[in-house]
Amino acid sequence: MISKVDHAPLRDTFGRTVTYLRLSVTDRCDLRCTYCMAEKMEFLPKNELLTLEELQCLAEAFISRGVRKIRITGGEPLVRKDILSLFEQLGRHIGRGLDELTLTTNGTQLDRHADALARAGVKRVNISLDTLDRSRFLEITRRDELGRVLSGIEAAVDATLKVKINTVGLKHQNADEIPGIIGWAHSKGHDVSLIEVMPLGETGEDRFDQYLPLDTVRHQLEQRWTLEPEAGHDPLAGPSRYFRVAETGGRLGFITPLTNNFCAQCNRVRVTCTGRIYQCLGQNNYLDLRSAIRESPDPMQALNTALDVALRAKPERHDFAIRAPQEAPALSRHMSVTGG
Numbered sequence: 484m485i486s487k488v489d490h491a492p493l494r495d496t497f498g499r500t501v502t503y504l505r506l507s508v509t510d511r512c513d514l515r516c517t518y519c520m521a522e523k524m525e526f527l528p529k530n531e532l533l534t535l536e537e538l539q540c541l542a543e544a545f546i547s548r549g550v551r552k553i554r555i556t557g558g559e560p561l562v563r564k565d566i567l568s569l570f571e572q573l574g575r576h577i578g579r580g581l582d583e584l585t586l587t588t589n590g591t592q593l594d595r596h597a598d599a600l601a602r603a604g605v606k607r608v609n610i611s612l613d614t615l616d617r618s619r620f621l622e623i624t625r626r627d628e629l630g631r632v633l634s635g636i637e638a639a640v641d642a643t644l645k646v647k648i649n650t651v652g653l654k655h656q657n658a659d660e661i662p663g664i665i666g667w668a669h670s671k672g673h674d675v676s677l678i679e680v681m682p683l684g685e686t687g688e689d690r691f692d693q694y695l696p697l698d699t700v701r702h703q704l705e706q707r708w709t710l711e712p713e714a715g716h717d718p719l720a721g722p723s724r725y726f727r728v729a730e731t732g733g734r735l736g737f738i739t740p741l742t743n744n745f746c747a748q749c750n751r752v753r754v755t756c757t758g759r760i761y762q763c764l765g766q767n768n769y770l771d772l773r774s775a776i777r778e779s780p781d782p783m784q785a786l787n788t789a790l791d792v793a794l795r796a797k798p799e800r801h802d803f804a805i806r807a808p809q810e811a812p813a814l815s816r817h818m819s820v821t822g823g
């Protein structure tokens with residue numbers, strides 16, 4: 484059956500147009516970062532995950548509705564079997580509706596995948612790295628893999644991918660190391676984004692104890708360096724404020740999702756590896772797109788209708804809060820499920 488695909492932009496009831504999709508392709512990971520997962524995570528049964536073909540169909544529905552940027556995330560996207568084929572399929576849309584296909588990764592598998600990602604059309608990758616110290620890395624991620632991440636970063640550079648380092652600020656585990664990480668990254672030409680811990684999912688850790696407010700970090704960095712605010716806010720950059728560090732020449736972003744600063748310009752939605760569309764990272768509203776794909780004789784048509792319903796329910800702003808340790812997390816799902 485030929486679907487009558489609607490190409491109308493994805494507009495919500497607050498006048499915002501969605502042009503950016505974060506697509507999670509797995510909830511699994513080869514690391515166990517303490518702020519993201521519990522050591523003994525129960526992962527989803529494989530049949531609940533969208534197949535690679537379903538992920539492609541879904542991404543193409545978004546592209547046909549005006550999404551210009553797709554970020555593949557997880558879990559760790561590069562641990563999903565045959566994930567490169569999805570990059571290859573979606574890469575064909577670059578310049579034909581899609582401006583950019585990117586990836587957020589922990590870097591452990593990049594040494595074997597960086598070249599193929601570049602060939603598929605990926606130009607930039609975000610690599611998460613919270614410390615340059617091997618024993619701290621083991622403490623934070625519960626795995627002794629710093630060496631592989633560093634060689635993954637080198638492989639990305641060799642493949643001409645532009646690298647941005649994502650660092651979660653952790654009060655006891657890396658607060659003192661943040662200037663060192665920034666200096667190291669900038670000396671290699673990598674931008675850095677610092678991220679505030681978000682209360683997503685039960686991890687067995689006390690978030691009050693992990694939480695490091697980034698405005699404090701910024702004030703400390705300003706004692707050492709000149710942070711020149713970048714003119715204007717690029718809505719495609721998301722909830723980040725960017726500065727140029729005069730002394731290093733590098734870019735530094737602060738991602739502070741606990742403030743509502745950028746909700747008014749929010750242009751993104753997230754889809755989980757099971758096909759749930761979350762209209763906002765910080766809210767529990769979602770709509771199941773998997774049934775539209777699996778149960779309809781015309782998946783594209785069904786997806787289009789579902790996307791309109793989902794957009795009508797995109798909330799005006801998020802509702803994050805760091806709860807007291809004895810309380811449940813603000814949102815019960817993990818970042819690895821929703822996709823960071």
Ligand code: SAM
Pocket residue numbers: 512518519556557558559560587588589609610611649650651678679680681682683818819822823
């Ligand atoms: N595994 C990949 C990685 O680590 O880059 C992609 C998925 S991970 C969920 C995406 C980003 O979310 C990472 O930069 C990670 O540090 C961040 N993240 C995970 N849990 C978080 C939390 N509770 N609060 C803030 N950032 C978190």
Ligand code: SF4
Pocket residue numbers: 512513514515516519520557558559589611819
């Ligand atoms: Fe894995 Fe990324 Fe979560 Fe760390 S932050 S456990 S690397 S999904």
